[in-house]
Amino acid sequence: MKPVNAVITKVVDETPTIRTFFFDTSFELIPGQFVMVWIRGVDEIPMALPYENAITVQKVGPATSALFELGECDSIGIRGPFGNGFDITKGRILLVAGGVGAAPLAPLAEKAGSAGVEVTTLLGARTNDEILFRERFEAAGDVRIATDDGSEGKHGYVTQLIEDSKKYSQIYCCGPENMMKKVLDMVAPSKAQFSLHRYIKCGIGICGACCVDGLRVCKDGPVFSGEVLKKTEFGVYRRNECGERVRF
């Protein structure tokens, strides 16, 4: 598909560095899938879908900065949704979110919560201003918070909130890779799913720029089971836009 035109209808400041851009186009979405967002004349970048008609963006580089310049009535191009999304299970689930990694987990919490699944969320952020989608997770179940600076909840990393992981039928995780690697090392790999971030070019499984070992993050992922990731370079290195290895 060519990019679909999406007109921005509303911009919400979620935190001092994170904004949600709602648009006039809805996508049928499995939580965890992503879209390629084209900021015309600038770049095209992969973004998680936190709603069926919005993207949630942290300002981190030239493309996201250009996106932050856009407002209501401006438009972007969207390709997708792409990728597999989370495999939603029954029972009692644990979500572990770090920073803007809460974006793909929020619709998962809502979908699971409304299906009668018991949802517990561990939400981590640098500081209390940066906690993302707290109300959405609270509406779906229990929430525990950790902040790096101790301004709210546990003073420390979100991984320090993990206890008794065996009581959950499935663990879903999205956040910085170092944090996800820690989670992988703490839980049963076969019962955990991780949403990965990599440099994506084509988005459709052809070019191979986003490969983790032989796995295409854009097509085979972005969600992988811990068991699969254990055998790869996950948590050790990523590749930059040239394909060079960059250690975490």
Added chain:
Amino acid sequence: MMLAATVTGLKLKNPMMLAAGIMGTTGGSLKRAAQAGAGAVVTKSIGIAPKAGHSNPSMVDVDCGYLNAMGLPNPSYKNFQEEIDKAKESEVPVIASIFGGSADEFSEIAGALCADAFELNVSCPHARGYGAEIGTDPKLVEEITHAVKSAVNAPVWVKLTPNVTDIKSIGLAAQRGGADAVVAINTVRGMAIDIESGYPILGNKFGGISGRAIKPVAIKCVYDLYEALDIPVIGVGGISDWKDAVEFIMAGARAVQIGSAVGENIDIFSDISSCMDAFLTEKEWTLDDIYGMAHEV
């Protein structure tokens, strides 16, 4: 065994290779294509220095095929031997695709890498100073091919651009330079424009078309090269199923490469192999029987 083929001395269990630029940046992804049944794998094109490529969008589906302008992103040959070595664990031939701006650059890269064969990318349609800017000039193609042949002992293949008036003249230049085979074709120049805004969709504005749309173009190029050259032709361009692969071989391809179609089905290599095998059995033909068949009937 019915599909076993020898191409420029390389023994292939089947003639279906992974094309350059497709899942070819990491040893792990090349290995995966081999495990999915590819008879050989060709790496992403590797250059002198690390290169980020063009800005995105760098590839889009344009209904009749795909349009791309990746811009030769690669980690440079200095960081690539370990990827080739990892791919080699799959025990199929690994062909290094390389590109440069001059004969010296090509031979520096080829001389430094250990691979089963080299494929010279003189055909990328959207990189200034590289690719097709070289591959449309027969003198340069001959000079570069000769330089690489002198630098390595492995077979050297030259991948040709269809964006020329007469592809045979470029194929003949490669042959004069000592090429062991030519590969045809690279992508066909193309462009797409976003009608909501007037922006060309690709970050590079224009690029190359691959996929179904270019198959008839590729078939004609392979057919012409088969007539004109003494060295083998390897066919590539829009193969989506086993019938396409048979068609290429009948046009005169010794082996074929598969690119865009891998996105939707990475098992396409084994799928094509089993269907081609069944087809040949039913027809009571061998691979040799259908090789260049369209020229004999």
